[in-house]
Amino acid sequence: MSYFFQLVVSGIVTGSIYALSALGFVLIYKSSRVLNIAHGQIIAGGAFITYALTVWLKIPIYLSFFISMIITFFLAMSIERIFLRRLIGEPIISIIMVTIGLMSILDGIIYLTPFGTYNLSFPDFFPKRPIIFWGISISWTRMAGVIITFILISLFSWFFKKSPIGVSMRAVSDDQMASMSVGISVPKVFGLAWAMAGMSAAAAGSIIGNITGLNFETLHAFGIAVFPVVILGGLDSIIGAVVAGIIMGLIQQFAAGYLDGNWGLNGTADVLPYIILLIILLFKPHGLFGTHEIERV
Amino acid sequence: MSVNRWLATGNFYESYKQEQRIFSTHCERAVFIVFIVALFLWPLLIKTSNTALLVLDEIMIAIIAIIGLNLVTGFAGLISIGHAAFVGIGAYTLAATSRVLGDQHVLLTHAWPLMIFLSGTAGAVFGAFVGLPAIRLKHLYLAIATLSFQMIFQWTINFMSFFNQGQTIPIARVYCFTGMVSRKDHYLFWYYTILIIVVVCGFCVRNLLRTRYGRCLVAVRDNDRAADAMGMHPGLTKVYAFSLSGFFAGIAGALHAYLYRGAGLDSFTLHHSITYLAMAIVGGLGTLAGSFFGPTAIKALDLQVEQLSEWTSVFLPAAMNLATALKPLAFGLVIVLFLIFEPRGIANWWRIIKSYIKLWPFKY
């Protein structure tokens, strides 16, 4: 039984990190209806910036975590300004392709730095011994990851619900024309959404980098791996991302725990999210929490 | 009235049959025929290296695949991030035959035209199956459904021992009228075979697009409610689009497997799906001409960047990282620049040039 509970706990922990990574997609999609395929690269970039600040510039980890978030804030904002701004109003395929192009460009840029091919790891700043209660163990790193995730997600939710800018962001996501006519600067909102997504990416990257070590491929592959979570949650719902993240985390842990090694199956954790996603989409074509667009004739 | 069918000016259609013509003037037709004949003749006149032929074969296979992708993404407007998997289905149809019957089986070595067609059919069947969610899903949700198919395909091939767990499954050399196609002639032989298939596919699609089977694709892209009211089942039309696209992809996959004499998973990954999309975009979505330009341009770019990075590595031996970064950088920049400055792709240039020449010397 403790095996089961260990899987549940690990699933929730992994899931909340998924949720944090998915958050970036949701923020951007929610305001500008863009699916940013290059998010994995931004996650990797965030992790590398944190590493560079901590190890090369010897800034304390907590501080560099924040600085990294600020840097990616402006980085993502300028990405939006340079590439996406020109494409407002273009068909969806163009915008997806721009982010794919962006993915390649960021790949190229990261290959220019040592991070492209090196394997690195963060210095240990948490005790290596795990927290153990009732026979279930969680590492400090992951625990910190979960806490940071939930703090950030509640901050973002609060921001969307209460703050004036958040309200205008929601207005833009609802109807761009109408919000423009009441004086909201739509491009500014898009820029801000990207910037916030960049921030969340840096946070996610630093946490993942702490868990897996810094390997560019592992980190940016995470961008693709998190797609099922984003879609399952319904693309434009923060709560959806959290719930879907945890569901996917649990599915993966249970797949690895109960399917792998039996009946000649292996690596099911990589494919099961996609299968379950397809099944759920057949019943709920807009994900679990996505908004239905009502079609009028 | 005397009609000069060599020029566009002063030429009027007298029947609706005339308007159906693919080439409106003799001039156009003559240029096209000369071009095709040149494509057939030049390898006999100029001695070419295997590499050059391999590159050309690759480009033409990509053209067939992109024709398929353009039908579903360009014409029918359904984003497919799983096109490489369809191509893979084609290749793995051959591979599966090879696993079951042995790679020297007569079906693979002698009946290869049939096998290529069968692979196309397999692609079409899977296309229809993957297209099923299109009945309910829209936009990004559909795009991610095709991505899921790509992932499931990769996983299945990678973990099934029947498919050799993603390792290359060998396929023997084929026989033609003159006996076995030897290593020396391999690339030339496939150059001609693929060229014929490309021309046939090109004409088939051109024809399809001027009939109801082609128009319905565009209809569901532009407005699927109106299409519904015009008597087309939007869902089934989308499934049909996927299946059509799967057919071409399947053929491309089979040709790829024959050309490389084996099918291995790493030619059909997500990365390839993305490259296919890029080719379609750069060529020009929703145009047949774009399906020819896109793959050519992207492959040419690839080769150029490869040479450039080799050249830089000679002069800057320590700066290997610059050389390695060039490829993704160039690829990404080309996509982004095209989308920003020429979203209609190279096909649009083609259109401009054509109208420029057509009106020449009477430009106004």
Place this chain on the structure above:
Amino acid sequence: MKRLQLSAITLSFGGLDVLTDVSMTIEPGIIASIIGPNGAGKTSILNCISGFYHPQKGDIYFGKQKLTKASPHQVSTLGIARAFQNIELFSGMTVLDNLLLARHQNLNYNFFQAVAFWGKASRQEALNRAYVEYIIDFMELEPYRKQTVASLSYGIQKRIEMARALTLGPDLLLLDEPMAGMNIQEKEDIVRFIIDIQHERQITVVLVEHDLGVVMDISDQIFVLDFGELIFSGKPEQIANNPKVLEAYIGQE
């Protein structure tokens, strides 16, 4: 010729009743108009007939054919064509292509003939083109034949919408506010088309329209809806002194 019959249809969206117990019989070959204030459910009736909505109660018959649960593309193959209120054209295509598309179900060559463009396919496409040209001629769209729909004015687009519905070769034509937002001259043109459609081609026309003058002039039969209920049906000359209609239109004083 077939008669369109709606028997006691009820349509509601999540508790909100859009249509309640509406029954109509439209005889073949006439021009029937449905009028009523905004939100009375006029467009919903057209949507029910053309299969975009399915009423919860009641049945719709076209001749002997039951339409209640049919989807739009099935309805259209039965000879019912529809022009939309908010223009639903294939905006990226030329006028010609839009109309050619509408012939989808009237072409019956198979896929392989299409791929080869040989024999039947080629012949039928030529006939098809001729038919479309006839419609273009009929609707006086010649100058716009090869222009992209999106580049044309609203009035012309409305007319293309009608032409496209007509190209389907229907027995029954549903027109949803074909004259909305038009000036007098354009309206006159449309009225002329509608009358021609009915007279020359013997097509039943069901018209949803706000302009009472036009409706009174051309309709053979009028249905008045208010809050989803049918409050009047009859000849135009009977309508002027019906108290219920007056009340619905002018309101209670």
Place this chain on the structure above:
Amino acid sequence: MKFKAPFIIILSTILSLFLLAGCGQKQESGQEQGQRSAAKAHTYKIGLSLAITGSTSDAGNPYSKGVEDYINYANEMKFLGDDKIKCMIRDDQYKNDVTKRNFEDFLSAGIIFYLNYSTGSTLALKRDFEEERIPVIPASFHAGNLIDSNYIFLPIVSYSSQAIGLSEYIVNNHKGVNPKTAMFIHPSAFGRGPVEDVKKAVAAGLTMDIIEVVEHGRDLDNTAMLKRLISKKVQYVICNTVQSPVATLLNDAQRLGISADEFGQEDKITFFGVHYTGGNDLIALAGTSAENFFWTTSYRLTNEESAGASAQLEIAQKYGRDSKTANSHNYTNGIMAAQIAVETIRRAKAKGLEINRSNLYNELTAMNGFNAYYPLTTVGPVTFSSQDHAGVDTQIIYQVQNGVFRSICNPFESTYTGKLK
């Protein structure tokens, strides 16, 4: 639009010329070869296609530098007299299709020796190597490379032999009954290769139980798997994959408190890995979790004094490599492949033979007995024969002690590898 058309015509002409140049340039190099061979000093061409970018580039990058530097070194030190070796290095981004194109390109340039990289591409091109009769050294030590092939030579022991060697070490040092072992492998041909061979060794009498074979995915969390292994009383895990998943595994094991502090600790797991799991990259990724990780290879490491280590560092310094590259075992790996190629050409030249593919092949297969080649960077001699296509047959086991890999035994040859043949 009017002024745009001529511009576009010019642009597209340039682009199509580019394409032609892309195809044409390679032809030229073939002719060049013909002209050069008439001159006095020969230039021998060899080709290397590998993943400098893309997946596994963390290994491919230092590998390519190893080959490049050693070839330059050999040319400068005049190992071949006035003759030179030109090594064409192409990036294939770990894609078999590109590898194939590079290979065809090298062939038309007239290479006499080919260095390949990944398991996948080596298997995919196996038939071409046979038809072209060209000697090939891949960076993949997959035992399956040698099946149905005569021209592929592994520089060091195969992954299978490495894994069997590790198993033997476990069996010999384990106290008590049959050690319970699991394998943690990469989901590819490369990872799966040794599984069957280790099972065969067990069948042939190696007293070990293989409890489970785990193919890892892109997991963030190996908790489920590790808990399962512990519940099955697994004490040893042999890994054959790349560093990053191993690092995650080791981190998770340490977190769960189940990584052994010394070999064979009760109720804990001791981790082992073959060539590509280890090296400094693993320590960089896993940090302190890497402690007590056992790793086998046939190379000398630079952190232990040896002639090979100092020679390697000297070459790295000569060509301005950073310390990370210089100390990478994949740099050693690249040097090794180049060394064998250079040595083979040198021997053929010394005998006054024409330097062509068949003579080089003969030279390679004669590299045994008194003719064995003793490179400095390996723990044993390179021996090839027409039957034996694995070069260095000996391996050595390293253990991470205080953040550094230390050798813990003498070089040995795994006994069961011989028995299986």
